[in-house]
Amino acid sequence: MGFPSALGGHKQQGDLMSVFKDKHVVLAVTGGIAAYKSAELTRMFMTEEAMVRVVMTKSACQFITPLTFQSLTRAPVATDLWESEGSVEINHISLADWADVVVIAPATANIIGKMSNGIADDFLSTFLLAVRAPIVICPAMNVNMYNHPVVQENLVRLKSLNYHMVDPGYGALACGTEGQGRLAELEHIVEETRFVMSPQDLTGLTVMVTSGPTRERWDDIRYMSNISSGKMGVALAKNACQRGAEVILVTGPTVLPVPYKIQTIPVGSTVEMQEAVNEHFDRVDVLIGAAAPMDFRPAKRVKGKVKKTEVPAPIELASNPDILAGVGKKKGDKILVGFAAEAENMIKYARGKLEAKNLDFIVANQIGAPGTAFTTDTNQVSIITRAGEVEELPLLPKEEVAGLILDRVLSIVSERRG
Ligand code: C5P
Secondary structure (H helix, E strand, C coil), X not given: CCCHHHHCCCCCCCCHHHCCCCXXXXXXXXXXXXXXXXXXXXXXXXXXXXXXXXXXXXXXXXXXXXXXHHHHHCCCCECCCCCCCCCCCCCHHHHHHHCCEEEEEEECHHHHHHHHHCCCCCHHHHHHHHCCCCEEEEECXXXXXXXXXXXXXXXXXXXXXXXXXCCCEEXXXXXXXXXXXXXXXXXXXXXXXXXXXXXXXXXXCEEEEEECXXXXXXXXXXXXXXXXXXHHHHHHHHHHHHCCCEEEEEECCCCCCCCCCCEEEECCCHHHHHHHHXXXXXXXXXXXXXXXXXXXXXXXXXXXXXXXXXXXXXXXXXXXXXXXXXXXXXXXXXXXEEEEEECCCXXXXXXXXHHHCCCXXXXXXXXXXXXXXXXXXXXXXXXXECCCCEEECCCEXXXXXXXXXXXXHHHHHHHHHC
16 A cells, blocks of 8 residues: 555656755654764755755754754754644644655654554654655664664565665764664765656666766876766766666766766776677667767787886877767667767767767767866757757756756657657
């Protein structure tokens, strides 16, 4: 039997940047040592422009004061069923109606047990039974408590009722032991909540994204590469994942953290990137080539380290395979999207690549223009379709550009499905 609030979490919204904008997040804090981390979590949701209200259990108040959250949110904090009953603002029923999403972090074995059994004996547990919005549970406790069969059974039951979970991490625990029980990374909690709040319009699609630079080794410690950061590729992978797609990210070396919940395949050279793409190509519906693979590699790989005593002979180069052009030949009914970073004649060259690589559309950007293309957090692109249309987008954060590119992919899918 399902539970309607947790079941129907996905709301149709506009672009993904605004998923939290003006949305009502209720953060529930229960009594574990990780409660102090919830202050930072509050700030993170507020940075995303969410409106946050905090509910605390009595034992949470032993770890961190309501005043901390009251100061951060500039709103009253609900701590007790009877005291807050008179207040319209934090009455448990009105707060339940107000919530667009509820995040319980940290969630103790106690609240998990109460939720699993329908117990309502304080503000939080009563409020949780009245909530119709999706609920994200972030357990945190001692490893033995977490592994206790009763706790595990409660979690399985809550999952089956469509509550969302962010599993605890492994590592040193406050109680002096080690194991699984640490509150998940706060970024992962925000990501899961973003997922819960996003339209799931790409569900059923498998999307592969190539991302970042490649490195072509010359000797054992030196390589040729380019200045690609991987930011555009990661933004695409995250956007597709948040919208319900299964995502495979094939990425060259980058400093960006491995994105939450995304199958990430790290590669070095262009040939390695091609091998990874070919290995998984059969099972993808969409391939977006956002990587900047090196077009050349040193023809000979030198063993050891080339000594600096003599200026070495010029490095002879060999051509690398073109990954997209390769899969373009066996495209079938898959959707292929490429990028074209051009220093001049952008539209003309991009059109040529669209044809040569057998793409559905290409995303062109101007090298050298301020705030766009390589390394930046923003991008100004033109989308060129097979029919020859050119859509020039304004300078936008890469996350928004990613959303618009995937909107285009979705239109092609919808057109084909009729
Ligand atoms: O021809 P050019 O390298 O400019 O084309 C850029 C597009 O082709 C990008 O989508 C890039 O990811 C892809 N590409 C590729 N394999 C290469 C070089 C580029 O898939 N070796």
